[in-house]
Amino acid sequence: MAETVEIVVTEPGDGFGVFTDRAIVAMRVNGELRDLAHRLEPGDRVSAVAIDSPDGLDILRHSTAHVLAQAVQSLHPQATLGIGPPVTDGFYYDFGVDSPFTVDDFGPLQKAMERIIRQGQRFQRRVVTEAEARAELADEPYKLELIGLKGGVGDSSDGESVEVGGAELTIYDNVDAKTGEVYWKDLCRGPHLPSTRMIGNGWALTRVAAAYWRGSEKNPQLQRIYGTAWASKDALREHQSRLEEAAKRDHRKLGAELDLFSFPTEIGSGMSVWHPRGGIVRLEMEQHAMRRNREAGYSYVYTPHITKSALFEQSGHLTNYADSMFPPMTLDVVHDEAGEVVSPGQDYYLKPMNCPFHILIYRERPRSYRELPLRYSEFGAVYRNEHSGALHGLTRVRGLTMDDAHLFVRPDQLEVEVASTLELVLSMLRDFGLTDFYLELSTRDDVKDKWLGDDEMWQTTTEALRRVAVASGLELVDDPGGAAFYGPKISVQARDAIGRTWQLSTVQIDPNLPERFDLEYTAPDGSRQRPIMIHRALLGSMERFFAILLEHYAGAFPAWLAPEQVVGIPVAEEFADYLTDVIDQLRARGVRAHVDDSDDRMPKKIRTHTKAKVPYLLIAGEDDRAQGAVSFRFRDGTQLNGVPVADAIERITGAIERRSQEL
RNA sequence: GCCGGCUUGGCGCAACUGGUAGCGCACCCGACUUGUAAUCGGAAGGUUGCGGGUUCAAGUCCCGCAGCCGGCACCA
Incomplete structure (x- = not known):
């Protein structure tokens, strides 16, 4: 849009003087987003922000969130304000209230919002000192907390920065366009639409939910109202029909309709059973993955579902992930005749990961440098005690089968091996009909204490991954701080038929487990060296990958996968x-x-x-x-x-x- | 795990402010069968998720539990 055209200001004025098109709702001044009312000086470089541009939609949604908050406080004067940022396709606003909202509140709220929108209130920016802000917002405990945080929060992707992210504290007054009477105000960085009228009728409230204040479960839960907002009623309708299309593809619905799988309550939450029609699809998928893996030099191994606790103590899983492991079963306890415990027995755990088992296979005998790389692969069933609220169809379950593999490589083989792994992964995803990918490189950030291993290891492995990622020619997105505690990873993100992205395969470098299990190989000079492990989940879990494919194809699998051909x-x-x-x-x-x-x-x-x-x-x-x-x-x-x-x-x-x- | 909502035959739904469950599809039986998305008729199927309570009376109201749905938190 016209947004990219930059104009150099020659006379003092404001954005209303520069941009007369009604679709222009804000502007960039020397790179910064500003209200149209912002004072312009000669020499400022300005460009237009149209309401249907990405920036313009953010502003529209943010302003709609303000109108929602004003409506809420007019109907519920005791409600206090959390934050209200724009999000993908819409916005939300969090409120501190005594009793939660329900969808029944939507009718009155939407009416109140419509009134505010039709009234054409102006959003008016005002710089305040911290003391002034504290005085004006004395009844808004959450806002006061944000003022206290100002300076400490710099991350612009954080919802809080919408309120206090700027260089100065600002309050936006919603004022009557004619009389200037102030109806409502909110601590906010802005910018906003010139007038509530520009919100138009392309918006709707969508859902209510609870959300922890500032994203931590240690904090109280606020009541969140979600909405969606678009530049026009037609754009809203298109958005709604996209949601309907996605709902039609929902794998839980298709799974029942097409008789593919189910979740009998008798078994327990998050445990799937596969009917014949779903089972044959899954079998085809597994056979294909297995064939491709074997052609790429992988061996198949089989390992049990449970193990003594010592294995997961040594791997570190029990110290890091005990909460999401199923509790142990204690076997072989021996009592004497008096009932006293003679032998305490052993704790056995269901496995949440396959890696320690594959490591034991590696360690079963001494290894030569000539054997490496070793590639062990398994459809390993693992069990994770996910929180009940996290469970979701086949994409988040308690019992799952990982298309898992672990590669044991010499340091000099690392980069080549990662490159060929990535190649295999992409090629196989294409076999399944996914073609639109980008990569994410997850690295460590500057947070101390979180990361294991020395700086040199992180640097060399991260650089190796980056070279491989860049060489793939795919779009690469950085994910600083997203690495596992022991090493960096590349993940493959795939876009499906209706444009949603899913994180699929991951290729993860791990020098930590070889260390913990004291893995070695004999080098050409006879010395003992430590291999590096690469964790590679090709399709993630079979359950989740199946669900993604099912939704991608809307149930209409290509013939090779179709239950009935x-x-x-x-x-x-x-x-x-x-x-x-x-x-x-x-x-x-x-x-x-x-x-x-x-x-x-x-x-x-x-x-x-x-x-x-x-x-x-x-x-x-x-x-x-x-x-x-x-x-x-x-x-x-x-x-x-x-x-x-x-x-x-x-x-x-x-x-x-x-x-x-x-x- | 937290907050809210929901739960009626296999599936999708109905039953006004409490008055003792109904429809469509599927299943089963019978008849029908000539060119591209529903042939006709009949039968059968539910102590309304589970457990308590209020009431003369509960699918409808109250409490507890479970499961699911939407978010939040979590996701090796």
């Missing part, structure tokens, strides 16, 4: 035998196919199997039989009629082999 539908009973012969030929080629010989009539059968998202319906009637052909009907309703049987079989098996959606 072909269903034969005779036009009438008479043609069932002819079709059965065709379907039998497909089955002989390994295609999952059957003839629907039920009593339903043909259109009903088409409806049934189209809803089940079967990729290929083969239809045969008199015309087809007469010419030794079949007719295709695809999921989108298109047809391909009169295809000779041999052709049809080749095209179907070919599409399956190519892992293609296209025939």
Whole structure:
């Protein structure tokens, strides 16, 4: 938009003088976002911020949050203010209130907001001293706390900075455009729209929730109201239909509709069972991953689901993650006749990670430098006692199967090995139909005490990862402070069919576990050296990856993954035998196919199997039989009629082999 | 784990301010079956998530628990 055009100011004035277009709601002055009312001096370089630009939408959403807060305090005078920043697609505002809001409060609140918006109140910026701010906001304990924090908070991605992030403390007054009467005020950095009227009607309140004050569970919970706001009613509608589209793809809904998996309450929260139709998809996925891994030089290993506590003590998991491990079961306790404990027995834990087991395989005998790199892979079932509120369909569960691998490498092999691992990962994700990626490099930050290992290790491994990431040619996003405590990692983020991003594979450097387990190999000079480990979760967990694919495809898997690949539908009973012969030929080629010989009539059968998202319906009637052909009907309703049987079989098996959606 | 909401046959839903559960689809049975998203008829199926309580009477009101949903916190 026009935002990029920079104008040099020649006369004193303000943004209203420079920008007359009503769609311009703010401006950048010498790089800083400002209200249009900001005083401009000759020499200032200014550019326009349109309401539908990313900056403009943030401002619109932030201003809408203010209107919400004003409405809340008009209806609930005792409510105190937390923070109210813009977020992706909308905004929220946190309130301290005695009783939580419910959606029933939305009606009155939205009415009050509409009144404020129609009234056309001006947002008026005012610089205040800390003492003035404290006096004016004496009844706002959370705001006072933020004033106290000012200076300590510099991170602009932090919601708090919306209130006090600027160089000076500012209060925005909402004033009557004609009389100047002040209706409401809020501690805020701004900028804001010139007038509440510009919020228009492209907004809605969406949900209520509790949120810990300043993001810590040690703090009280405030009541958060979420809303969405757009530059126009049409943009709002588009946003709402995107949400509806996402809801239709929800893997929990599709999982039940397509009979793929379920979560019987008898088993417990976060534990999935896989029905035959889901099981076959998962089996295809696992077999493909296994084949690719073996071609890339991975070995497959198998390890148990439980272990004595000592293993996780040595690995450090019990000290770091005991809270999210299932509690131990104590075995082999021995009592004497008097009931006294003679032997305390052993604690066994369900495993939350596979790495220590793979390490034990490595350590089973002395290793030569010639053996490295060693690549151990396993579909390892692990159990994590996730908080009940964290559980979510297949994407956050308590029992999961990791497509896990651990590589033991010499330091001189590290970079090459990371590069080939990344290559394998991306290639395999493409096999599954994901094609739009970017990388994230998680590194250590300056926080002391959090990180293990010396600076040199961090520097060399981080640099190696960065070189590999850059060489991939993919977009690279830095994630400072996101590393595990023992080493940096690269993660692959994938965008799905409707533009959502998911963190998938991770490649993580770990010098720590080899240290803890005293792993060694014998170098060419006969000395004992320590290998480095690379943790590589290819698809993450099979459960989560399955869920992501299910949503990506909206249930319409490509033929190689589809639970049922072909269903034969005779036009009438008479043609069932002819079709059965065709379907039998497909089955002989390994295609999952059957003839629907039920009593339903043909259109009903088409409806049934189209809803089940079967990729290929083969239809045969008199015309087809007469010419030794079949007719295709695809999921989108298109047809391909009169295809000779041999052709049809080749095209179907070919599409399956190519892992293609296209025939 | 925290806050709020929800929970009615397999699935999707209905039952006014409390008056003793109804519909569609699916399942089962019967008939029907000629070209691309629902043939017709019939039968069966629920002590309304679980446990307490209030009431002459509870799917509806109250309490506890469980599960799910939306957030927050957490996510090796």
